[in-house]
Amino acid sequence: MSNSRTVILLWQLAILAAILVIWQWGFEWSRALLPKAYVPKILDPYFVARPSLIWQSFLRLGCFSDAAGFSACITGSDNNLWLATLVTLKNTWWGFLFGWASGIAAGLVLGRSDFLARVFGPYIVALNSIPRIALVPLVILIFGLGDLSKIATAWLVVFFVVFFNTFEGTRAVDRDQIAAARLLGASEFTVLRTVVIPSALAWVFASLLPAVSFALIGVIVGEFIGAERGLGKLIIEAEARANASEMMVAIFVMMFVGILLAIAVRSLQSYLLRWQPQFEPSA
Amino acid sequence: MIAPPGQGLALARGDVPAAAARTRIAVQGLAKRFNASGREFVAVDDVSFEVKQGEFVALLGPSGCGKSTILNMVAGLLPRSGGRILIDEDTVETGKVNPRVGYVFQRDTLFPWRTVEQNIGYGLEIAGLPKTERAGRVASAVEKAGLSGFAQSFPRMLSGGMRQRVALMRTLILEPEILLMDEPFGALDTHTKLEMHKTLLEIWERERQTVLFVTHDLGEALTLASRIILLSARPGRLKEDFDVAIPRPRDPVAVRETAEFGRLYSHIWHSLGEEFRRTRAD
Numbered sequence: 228m229s230n231s232r233t234v235i236l237l238w239q240l241a242i243l244a245a246i247l248v249i250w251q252w253g254f255e256w257s258r259a260l261l262p263k264a265y266v267p268k269i270l271d272p273y274f275v276a277r278p279s280l281i282w283q284s285f286l287r288l289g290c291f292s293d294a295a296g297f298s299a300c301i302t303g304s305d306n307n308l309w310l311a312t313l314v315t316l317k318n319t320w321w322g323f324l325f326g327w328a329s330g331i332a333a334g335l336v337l338g339r340s341d342f343l344a345r346v347f348g349p350y351i352v353a354l355n356s357i358p359r360i361a362l363v364p365l366v367i368l369i370f371g372l373g374d375l376s377k378i379a380t381a382w383l384v385v386f387f388v389v390f391f392n393t394f395e396g397t398r399a400v401d402r403d404q405i406a407a408a409r410l411l412g413a414s415e416f417t418v419l420r421t422v423v424i425p426s427a428l429a430w431v432f433a434s435l436l437p438a439v440s441f442a443l444i445g446v447i448v449g450e451f452i453g454a455e456r457g458l459g460k461l462i463i464e465a466e467a468r469a470n471a472s473e474m475m476v477a478i479f480v481m482m483f484v485g486i487l488l489a490i491a492v493r494s495l496q497s498y499l500l501r502w503q504p505q506f507e508p509s510a
Numbered sequence: 511m512i513a514p515p516g517q518g519l520a521l522a523r524g525d526v527p528a529a530a531a532r533t534r535i536a537v538q539g540l541a542k543r544f545n546a547s548g549r550e551f552v553a554v555d556d557v558s559f560e561v562k563q564g565e566f567v568a569l570l571g572p573s574g575c576g577k578s579t580i581l582n583m584v585a586g587l588l589p590r591s592g593g594r595i596l597i598d599e600d601t602v603e604t605g606k607v608n609p610r611v612g613y614v615f616q617r618d619t620l621f622p623w624r625t626v627e628q629n630i631g632y633g634l635e636i637a638g639l640p641k642t643e644r645a646g647r648v649a650s651a652v653e654k655a656g657l658s659g660f661a662q663s664f665p666r667m668l669s670g671g672m673r674q675r676v677a678l679m680r681t682l683i684l685e686p687e688i689l690l691m692d693e694p695f696g697a698l699d700t701h702t703k704l705e706m707h708k709t710l711l712e713i714w715e716r717e718r719q720t721v722l723f724v725t726h727d728l729g730e731a732l733t734l735a736s737r738i739i740l741l742s743a744r745p746g747r748l749k750e751d752f753d754v755a756i757p758r759p760r761d762p763v764a765v766r767e768t769a770e771f772g773r774l775y776s777h778i779w780h781s782l783g784e785e786f787r788r789t790r791a792d
Contacts, residue, residue, distance in 0.1 A: 397588075403615055403619045404621060406587060407613075407619035408621075408636075409633055410587075411633040411681070412609060412636060412637055414635050421632070424646050425623045426623070429623070473599075502666060503666065
């Protein structure tokens with residue numbers, strides 16, 4: 228009985244409550260009870276804020292603190308929480324879409340052509356060896372502080388993940404399945420359309436989840452390094468003002484966005500790959 | 511080496527009046543050599559035989575004797591190193607698909623992302639048959655394969671025997687006159703195999719396609735075929751040619767109790783045994 232759903236849920240809630248309580252009051256209690264040297268600095272609200280402060284910051288940034296002025300706040304401040312979240316999501320979406328589409332296209336072309344694969348192989352390996360984050364300042368230099376540079380950063384990160392998955396997928400197509408299709412009357416093009424692409428798509432779909440989360444990471448890093456708006460920008464601004472609670476608000480919003488995207492992608496994947504015995508998303 | 515055609519001379523050719531039927535497959539002096547790490551080895555050496563309209567011929571031999579290689583050359587999947595193959599008096603060209611010829615693989619080659627229905631309908635679909643016309647033929651093929659209720663299932667949900675039924679129907683729905691089968695039931699357990707034999711016998715005894723069936727299973731060859739061509743161990747050469755005069759319709763269990771089955775079984779068994787010993791002596 229100890230691992231029934233209810234028991235697990237109760238434990239989870241208890242742990243959450245414990246974390247919140249220690250976070251909220253732990254620093255005062257330990258200061259009152261322990262010698263100064265033993266007071267854990269990690270609990271200092273100056274660094275980690277505390278749940279009540281985070282909630283207040285959330286209400287303020289989310290334009291909830293002033294009931295009358297919600298719409299004024301939304302339109303008035305250029306980096307309120309909602310606008311920042313929407314901007315980050317929008318850039319994630321476009322970066323993901325371009326990265327995914329170009330990764331699939333390049334993977335299919337190089338996967339089907341031994342010649343091109345051998346010509347471009349070393350370049351791909353070389354480019355892939357550059358830590359993508361190192362390129363972000365360059366991207367911002369080229370595309371400016373606006374949204375375009377964030378989309379480009381996300382594209383850079385997503386492209387290679389999807390490219391390698393598609394390339395491998397195209398290479399891994401079962402030769403006997405191709406022979407079977409030919410013997411059933413398929414032309415070269417029909418084989419590509421009805422065997423090679425569907426078979427490679429399994430690998431492509433498996434790369435959906437890493438592609439989406441990489442896109443989000445790319446955009447946030449881009450916003451850290453230079454941006455006008457977005458969740459990453461919110462964090463950097465809060466850091467400049469040493470405002471831990473605002474930073475925490477942005478981090479929690481990212482967490483929720485991440486969870487929602489993962490759930491959405493997983494349900495899409497399990498629909499698209501419902502014919503597979505088991506699929507393992509590869510990062 | 512080659513026994514006179516029709517080993518049991520006293521027996522009439524069971525299924526086909528041989529003289530009257532036209533030749534569908536003619537293999538003449540066929541050879542296949544492979545280059546493996548600089549060393550050439552001969553897989554198939556000077557094989558000739560004919561398959562007549564409506565015959566069910568089993569190509570029987572020990573593993574590695576090149577019987578699948580022969581079949582793949584007949585199907586045009588593999589280039590030949592020597593000799594000729596004619597199907598209906600036309601030379602087989604490698605890589606060119608003959609719409610009158612159907613091929614069934616040993617390995618599972620179903621398209622896993624397509625449902626049973628979509629797999630069976632594949633050939634009709636890519637031939638551009640309208641959906642409404644396709645649906646009727648697919649539905650009757652699904653039923654013929656005993657897969658009603660599984661039409662919407664994906665291959666991963668099916669057993670090995672069911673998958674091979676789908677593969678068989680995917681080929682048969684195109685109504686090939688000549689059927690090439692490469693150990694199609696080799697991966698199945700004994701019971702499932704017998705059920706597949708039953709299905710195939712029912713279909714063949716009704717439709718009488720010309721069949722060339724590769725197997726290393728003597729019981730299977732005797733159950734299904736009207737003629738058995740026995741190949742020697744590597745390099746594959748023609749060793750003997752038997753008629754299987756077991757009356758039809760055959761039942762895959764009952765045939766095993768006929769006198770003809772027992773007689774041919776022990777004769778071919780000894781002949782095969784020589785080849786196994788030869789393989790080991792190499």
